[in-house]
Amino acid sequence: MRVDFTKLRFLIIDDSQFMRRVLKALLHGFGAREVLEAEDGATGLETFMTYTPDIIIVDWEMPILDGLEVTRMIRQPTTSVNPFAPIIMITGHSEKRRVTMAREAGVNEFLVKPISSKGLYDRILTVVAFPRPFIRTKNFFGPDRRRGSVNNYAGPERRKGGEAEVIKTRALIEKTRKT
C-alpha cells in the first residue's frame, strides 16, 4: 500500500520561501499536484478556510500567527471549516517540551528539521493511513495524544474536569458530494 498523492490537496504554511520550495519539490516528487502555500500564519488560515486542503504542513516560528496559534484556530470545532484536518508541524525545535506543546495545540505529527523525503513521506502516510481518534474535553480538541494504552498508568488524568460536548463528524468525501 502507498499514498496516492494525486488525490490530496496540501497547504504549506512557512515564512521561509526556501523551505516552501524544498517542501513543494518533495511533495511534487511524491506525485502531489495541488500544493498551496502561505508565507505567514494569517494568510495560511485564510487559505485553509477558502480552499479546505486535506493536509496542512506548518512551521512553528512565523510572524503574525505562529504555527501553534494556526493549529489552535484550525481546531476550533464551531468555527473551523474542517477541525479534523491533519496538521504536520515541521520545525527546528526538537525539545520534548516543544513536542508536548505542539500536541497540546492539536498537531497530529511533528517533524524536526532537517527534512528528508522519507521523514516527510512517513508523516503523511501516518496521517492518511492511520488516523487517530479525536478527543474533546473542556480544554482540548484534537487528535488523541495517547499513542497506545497503558494499563498501569498512575499519573494525573487530563481528561477529567468539565462536561464534554458531543462533536458530530462527517467525512470529507461526504462533504464533497452535492446535496
Next chain:
Amino acid sequence: MPLPNERNHQPDSVDHGTHTVMAPVRDLAERAMTGGSARDVDAMLAKAEQNLASLKKDFPEWMAAEFASLEEAWVKYKSKGPNSKALMFRKVHDMRGQAATLGYPLAGRAADSLCKLMDTLAAVPDSVIEAHVQTIRVIIRDNVNVEDHPVGVMMIKALDKLSYDLIQQALKAGA
C-alpha cells in the same frame, strides 16, 4: 455541539462524561491509499530526492540570503528595537532548522546552540550571540558544507561548551 453545516449528521462518537472520543476520520485513507509495493514507494522517494537535488545549486545563495536576514535581525536586536528579541529568535530558529536541509549542518548546529540559550536564559550576553553569529557567517562564507570539517567542528564544540556552561550557571542561580 454540531459542526457548521452538519446538523443533520449522526455523531460518530462516544461520550464518556468528562470527554468525548470520536472515531478516526478515515476519508483520506479511503480516497488516497492505493495498492503498491515497497519498490513503488522507493521510486516516489527517489523522485522526491531528485527534485531536491535539482535545487541544490541554489542552496549557497539561499543560505546567504538567510544569513543576511539573521544579521539584520541581530542589528535590530542590539539596538533594542520593538519585537527585536522575538524576531531574532525566529531567525535563529529558521537557521537552526534550515541550515542542515540546505547543506550547511555546522551552521545549523551553531544556530541550535544559540536557540537553546535564547530559549533558556532570560538574557543572553551580546558577546555570546555575536560569537554564534560570527561562526555562522564563517561557515557560510567558506562554504563549509560537511559535518566533519575540522576547524568547523572545533568552533562548534567551543560554542557548545560556552552554551552548556552558561545554562548550567543559570540553572544553579535559579534563573
